[in-house]
Amino acid sequence: MKEIKTFDEFYSSFYADRWPFLKTAILEPVLFLPFQKELKKPYFLNLASYLAVRALGEVGNQEVLDLCAAPGGKTLVLASSLGPEGFIVANERSSARRNRLKRVLEEHLFPERLSRIKITGHDAGKWGLYEQNRYDLILLDVPCSSERHLLEKPSHLKKWSTNRTRHLAQQAYAMVLSALMALKPGGKLLYCTCALSPLENDGVIERVEQKKGEEVRLLSVEIQDPRVVAEPTRFGIQILPDLSNGAGPLYVALLTKQS
Numbered sequence: 482m483k484e485i486k487t488f489d490e491f492y493s494s495f496y497a498d499r500w501p502f503l504k505t506a507i508l509e510p511v512l513f514l515p516f517q518k519e520l521k522k523p524y525f526l527n528l529a530s531y532l533a534v535r536a537l538g539e540v541g542n543q544e545v546l547d548l549c550a551a552p553g554g555k556t557l558v559l560a561s562s563l564g565p566e567g568f569i570v571a572n573e574r575s576s577a578r579r580n581r582l583k584r585v586l587e588e589h590l591f592p593e594r595l596s597r598i599k600i601t602g603h604d605a606g607k608w609g610l611y612e613q614n615r616y617d618l619i620l621l622d623v624p625c626s627s628e629r630h631l632l633e634k635p636s637h638l639k640k641w642s643t644n645r646t647r648h649l650a651q652q653a654y655a656m657v658l659s660a661l662m663a664l665k666p667g668g669k670l671l672y673c674t675c676a677l678s679p680l681e682n683d684g685v686i687e688r689v690e691q692k693k694g695e696e697v698r699l700l701s702v703e704i705q706d707p708r709v710v711a712e713p714t715r716f717g718i719q720i721l722p723d724l725s726n727g728a729g730p731l732y733v734a735l736l737t738k739q740s
């Protein structure tokens with residue numbers, strides 16, 4: 482196989498003739514949703530991010546762990562369906578981003594709901610060593626290649642390499658294993674990325690399946706919104722801006738742990 486050297490070669494090898502259209506669409510305006518349910522004021526987030534969190538279902542009185550939470554858009558969506566006995570742990574390892582998360586939650590949430598969210602600052606990849614079989618729902622929105630940001634800034638694009646996406650995929654794999662340890666049997670783990678690199682998407686879930694076998698089962702991701710196309714992949718779905726009016730990119734896989 483020909484050695485892949487450039488960003489375009491790498492993505493063309495997966496997306497083929499679609500790549501130029503996808504690349505153009507990524508640089509066009511994002512389809513933002515002014516999300517306001519149970520909030521003091523609207524929070525603008527990518528429509529695909531909102532739909533991904535909703536695929537976890539209502540939070541109600543369950544215990545939720547949001548492992549990579551800053552700046553907090555998805556935490557707000559989780560909080561919007563939090564019941565009176567429900568609880569969210571919003572974790573973020575970077576202290577600067579954790580401060581931003583705290584500010585976002587304080588500026589948008591009413592005090593009663595805010596009081597049922599605990600902010601922590603641990604390494605998502607090690608969480609499962611300390612807490613097992615605890616959470617009903619886990620959101621794992623991992624750090625990823627985020628090609629939209631790379632393409633928006635040439636200085637960021639220079640940092641791209643195939644090794645970088647491999648490294649991010651490895652880190653994400655460790656985080657999924659850690660999250661599965663923290664998940665209650667029968668609970669749901671939503672894995673998502675804003676990456677286009679399949680190594681960080683289906684590639685991670687494929688390795689998890691191989692490692693965990695019957696212990697982990699994939700659930701179907703239900704997304705129905707006329708503004709987006711949820712394109713099935715081998716293990717999850719992907720929303721891509723060229724077919725979804727600027728929403729995405731977002732990859733989502735939903736897993737459950739057998740008892």
Ligand SMILES: C[S@@+](CC[C@H](N)C(=O)[O-])C[C@H]1O[C@@H](n2cnc3c(N)ncnc32)[C@H](O)[C@@H]1O
Binds near residue numbers: 550552625
């Ligand atoms: C894709 S962003 C999360 C976006 C967030 N869920 C939202 O909707 O606003 C990934 C976050 O993970 C954080 N992060 C990176 N490595 C981490 C780790 N080992 N443990 C916990 N958080 C981490 C990053 O600082 C970043 O804020």
